[in-house]
Amino acid sequence: MPPPSVVLGVVSALAVLSASMALAQTGNAPPGVYEPKAVVQSPPLRVEVIDGTRFRDVESKEVYQLYGIDTCAPGQTARLKRQPWPCGTMATAWLVTATLNAWLACRTLRDEASEHLARCSSAGHPDIAADMVRDGIAVARLPTPEDPGVRAYAAAEQDARKAYRGLWSSTFQMPWDWRAKTDPSRAAQRGATP
Template structure:
C-alpha cells in the first residue's frame, strides 16, 4: 500500500513538473543571417526541422553553376528582416550559443515556408512534418528543386573532409 502511494506521488510530481515547465519564447523584430538562421533578440536562432544549402554551396541549373545557397539566404532574409517573428525554443545549450527554434511569422512556420518554396529540405533527423511541402516543391521545380543539387548535409560533410569547414 505504501509503495503504491509512493509510486503514485512520484508519477504525479513528474507529470506536474513537466506541465508547469515554462516554454521559452523569443519574439521581436528579426533579421536573416544565413540560409537557415535568423537574428532575434540578439540571439542566433537556427530554424528547426530543415536544412538549406550553405551560402557557399552551388547547385547546377542548365549545366551552369548557380549560387543556390546565397539565394536561399536572400529568400529567408527578405521574408523576415524587419518583421515580427516568434520562436518557440526547442534546443538551447547552456551558454545560449545554439538555439534551435520553431519560428513563425504571422502564424506561418518559417521552416515550412522555406521547404514549400524550395529553399530548404526537410531534415529527416528532426521531423517529417514538411514531407508534403517538400514533395510539392519538388514536383513544381521550386527553388533548389529546379536544379541539380547535393543534399546540404552531404555537401557539408564533403567540405569538412576537404578541410573546408562551412
C-alpha cells in the same frame, strides 16, 4: 469614481494575474497542480540573417536556427542545366526577405551549442521553415533519434519536388553532404551529417 469594492476587486484580480504570470514564467506550479511542460517562446524578435537557416536577435544578440530544415551553405551552388546558380545565397536572400521589418515569434525546442533550435513564425509566414521547404529553398532534415522529422516539412518537400520548385528544378548536393565534403569540422558542429 468607482465604489471601493470595485477598486478592491480590480486590485485583487491584478494580484492573482500577476502571481499566475510569475508561476508561468518560473514553471513552478503549486504542489498538487498538474502543469504541462511548456515550450519556451521568445518575446517578439527583430532579426539579422546569418545564413539560410540562422539569424540573430538584434536586441539580445542570441542566435536562432530553424528546426527541421537545411539549406544550401552560403558558398554552395546548384546547376540548372548548364547554368550554375548560388543556392546558398538564394536561401539567405529568401530568409532576409521573409524577416526584414517583420516581428518574429520563435518557440525554442532546445538549445544546441550557443544557438536556440526553434520553430519561428511571422505575420506573413505562419511557419517560416515550412514555407522555405514549400518554395524549394530548403530541404527537410533527415529524422534522427533526437530529432524526429516534421511531417508537414516532408509533405511540403514532396509538393516542391513534384512541382520542380527551387532546388528541385536543379541538380544539387544535399546541404549536409556538401558541408561534410567541403568543411567536415563545420558539418560536425552544426550536426549536419545525419
